[in-house]
Amino acid sequence: MNITSTLHNEMAVLVLDGDVDLSCSPALRKALLERTFERRDIMVDLSGVGYIDSSGIAGLVEAYQGARDNGTRFILAAPSAPVLRVLRLARLDRVFTIVDSVEPIAVVASPGEPLS
Amino acid sequence: MPPDPPGAVADGPSRHLDLIAEMMAAFARSQDVLATLRLGLVRAVERLEAEAGSLFLLESDGSLHCRAAVGPVNVVGLRLAPGTGIVWRTIDSNWPQRVADTGRDPDFAPTVDDATGFVTRSILCAPLTAGAERLGAIELFNKRGGQPFSESDLGLLQALAASAALAMINARLLAELTEQEAMQRDLDLAAEIQRAMLPPPQGADSPVHGINRPARRVSGDFYEIVPLPDGRIAFAIGDVSGKGMKAALLMARIASLFRCLVKREAGPGRVLAAIESELHETRLVGTFVTMIAGLLDPARGRVVLANAGHEPPVLYHRGGFVEIAEGMPPLGIDPRLFDNGVPETVVDLDGGALYLFTDGLTEARGLVGGVMLGAEGVLGLLAAFAAMPAAERLETVLHALGGAVSLGDDVTLMVVEDRLRPPSGPAQRMFPARPEALAAIRSAVAVAVAGLGAAAGAVEACVLAVDEACQNIIRHAYKGGEGDIVLHVAREGDDIVIQLMDFAAPVDPDKIVSRSLEDVRPGGLGTHLMRSVMDKVGFRPPPAGVGNLLEMVKRIGAS
Numbered sequence: 127m128n129i130t131s132t133l134h135n136e137m138a139v140l141v142l143d144g145d146v147d148l149s150c151s152p153a154l155r156k157a158l159l160e161r162t163f164e165r166r167d168i169m170v171d172l173s174g175v176g177y178i179d180s181s182g183i184a185g186l187v188e189a190y191q192g193a194r195d196n197g198t199r200f201i202l203a204a205p206s207a208p209v210l211r212v213l214r215l216a217r218l219d220r221v222f223t224i225v226d227s228v229e230p231i232a233v234v235a236s237p238g239e240p241l242s
Numbered sequence: 243m244p245p246d247p248p249g250a251v252a253d254g255p256s257r258h259l260d261l262i263a264e265m266m267a268a269f270a271r272s273q274d275v276l277a278t279l280r281l282g283l284v285r286a287v288e289r290l291e292a293e294a295g296s297l298f299l300l301e302s303d304g305s306l307h308c309r310a311a312v313g314p315v316n317v318v319g320l321r322l323a324p325g326t327g328i329v330w331r332t333i334d335s336n337w338p339q340r341v342a343d344t345g346r347d348p349d350f351a352p353t354v355d356d357a358t359g360f361v362t363r364s365i366l367c368a369p370l371t372a373g374a375e376r377l378g379a380i381e382l383f384n385k386r387g388g389q390p391f392s393e394s395d396l397g398l399l400q401a402l403a404a405s406a407a408l409a410m411i412n413a414r415l416l417a418e419l420t421e422q423e424a425m426q427r428d429l430d431l432a433a434e435i436q437r438a439m440l441p442p443p444q445g446a447d448s449p450v451h452g453i454n455r456p457a458r459r460v461s462g463d464f465y466e467i468v469p470l471p472d473g474r475i476a477f478a479i480g481d482v483s484g485k486g487m488k489a490a491l492l493m494a495r496i497a498s499l500f501r502c503l504v505k506r507e508a509g510p511g512r513v514l515a516a517i518e519s520e521l522h523e524t525r526l527v528g529t530f531v532t533m534i535a536g537l538l539d540p541a542r543g544r545v546v547l548a549n550a551g552h553e554p555p556v557l558y559h560r561g562g563f564v565e566i567a568e569g570m571p572p573l574g575i576d577p578r579l580f581d582n583g584v585p586e587t588v589v590d591l592d593g594g595a596l597y598l599f600t601d602g603l604t605e606a607r608g609l610v611g612g613v614m615l616g617a618e619g620v621l622g623l624l625a626a627f628a629a630m631p632a633a634e635r636l637e638t639v640l641h642a643l644g645g646a647v648s649l650g651d652d653v654t655l656m657v658v659e660d661r662l663r664p665p666s667g668p669a670q671r672m673f674p675a676r677p678e679a680l681a682a683i684r685s686a687v688a689v690a691v692a693g694l695g696a697a698a699g700a701v702e703a704c705v706l707a708v709d710e711a712c713q714n715i716i717r718h719a720y721k722g723g724e725g726d727i728v729l730h731v732a733r734e735g736d737d738i739v740i741q742l743m744d745f746a747a748p749v750d751p752d753k754i755v756s757r758s759l760e761d762v763r764p765g766g767l768g769t770h771l772m773r774s775v776m777d778k779v780g781f782r783p784p785p786a787g788v789g790n791l792l793e794m795v796k797r798i799g800a801s
Contacts, residue, residue: 149677
């Protein structure tokens with residue numbers, strides 16, 4: 127798995143690429159927590175993730191909870207079919223904010239509006 | 243603790259401090275303790291104005307041996323058997339002796355005087371002791387000028403004796419240490435030679451494989467695999483009686499004899515008979531060898547075996563085991579036993595696998611209560627991993643045993659497989675229990691499950707469930723430590739059956755058997771995912787009771 131982390135208008139965008147399992151989920155967790163501590167809005171681009179397991183999901187849940195406590199946004203963007211399938215199995219598709227687009231500008235442009 | 247001997251402290255050695263200091267320094271830097279002991283004796287004789295002095299050391303046979311002497315008669319080499327006499331009284335009582343007039347001491351033995359012509363009038367004798375151990379004594383004779391030795395003389399002799407005893411103990415420890423180091427170097431070298439002699443790992447397409455794990459540095463076990471120019475493969479397994487260097491050297495010799503003889507002798511029986519005759523010529527008393535020699539003809543799937551006192555090999559054939567019991571006594575006991583040669587047994591593999599092993603394998607003791615896992619347990623493991631590639635199977639069985647039991651002896655295991663009928667059906671692989679191996683495990687599951695006719699969705703489900711189960715094994719069963727995971731994928735009717743085995747301590751040995759199949763070990767999201775995507779998830783009794791066996795079933799419908 128590769129993580130590319132960038133800033134778009136103060137929103138942190140993490141682009142994940144590859145398989146997320148126990149061998150790399152600690153690195154994902156660390157990257158997400160760093161952005162959470164910065165109290166930034168976070169978008170995780172999951173379009174390039176071919177596989178995710180419970181250890182990767184656990185990292186996303188922790189970041190979601192951090193953002194909720196911070197009052198910032200935590201958005202999952204364009205999850206691939208395998209990711210969406212695991213999110214649905216875990217019944218987390220109703221918990222996370224999930225958007226189809228990976229374009230961060232559109233999201234911050236209209237805060238408070240429905241996102242998807 | 244005995245009280246201080248008279249005079250030892252008060253007016254004792256204080257005026258001889260210079261001599262005591264000199265001798266202590268001499269002992270401390272001494273390379274040759276005996277030479278320093280002689281010097282100490284000379285100095286004591288000078289300072290205390292004695293006519294003569296002797297140093298006696300206790301020998302291992304219990305006698306006293308004079309190792310140094312000063313005076314008119316040389317008594318070096320004199321041996322005193324246990325008995326009476328002032329020096330023995332000193333040693334027996336472990337107490338210094340001062341005899342002012344030997345004529346009035348009933349214990350004085352005039353034996354030495356009678357033999358040498360020396361006339362002993364007075365004696366001063368101090369024991370050499372270190373802790374509870376008696377080393378000998380220093381004895382001085384006849385104070386010059388006719389007066390007896392004083393209390394203060396006795397104090398000085400005692401002080402010298404004490405530092406001499408300490409130096410002797412130090413020298414002995416140093417010698418022992420040096421000897422140990424030399425022996426360790428020998429053993430390291432022997433082990434290295436031995437490892438180099440074992441056959442290298444065979445290619446995956448070889449029908450014969452072997453594995454050896456020495457219990458100590460040097461092993462008495464050996465195995466050999468020798469491909470012959472005509473395509474047949476000669477092999478052997480053996481166990482030399484005894485342990486350590488002697489067994490290792492004999493093992494090395496027999497292994498090289500075997501490699502040489504298989505090219506010359508017609509058949510394994512003749513090979514063993516030739517080895518027996520070689521062993522007899524070198525007359526290795528008290529050492530014997532159990533050994534099986536074999537010859538595989540891969541073109542016919544046929545093995546010829548000759549067994550001299552070794553554990554009977556077993557043939558795994560259509561799910562059951564057959565013991566090949568025929569055999570002779572071990573080699574090296576009596577050459578007359580082999581006058582009529584060694585009988586050979588022909589085994590048709592018929593798609594099966596022949597296993598040969600040393601008793602270290604069957605005598606491996608279980609973790610729980612020191613119960614022997616026994617041959618049955620080992621066979622259970624071999625059957626459980628029957629679908630694995632041969633070399634991986636041997637390694638897996640040893641890992642399984644190593645994880646669950648203590649291997650008290652050398653362990654050697656060999657397999658001879660029939661390549662005429664390659665095994666088909668379930669896929670079985672071993673992986674290290676590490677997060678980095680998960681990608682390889684997922685890909686193995688995907689290939690195996692798809693190969694058994696499952697659709698994409700079922701493949702995806704199995705991959706996720708296995709990944710989650712492996713995470714549990716890595717994190718909870720092995721607790722992040724080293725270990726292995728065996729993956730077994732098979733199709734039973736409309737079901738894909740996946741088994742994951744680990745060799746960690748049982749999760750809960752009392753509950754595993756009785757737990758229902760629907761009951762999995764507690765976990766969070768991962769366990770929920772496994773249950774969601776699979777039709778059945780649960781523990782099964784593991785083969786031979788070793789480790790944990792998780793079984794998951796995915797129904798894929800009629801194909």
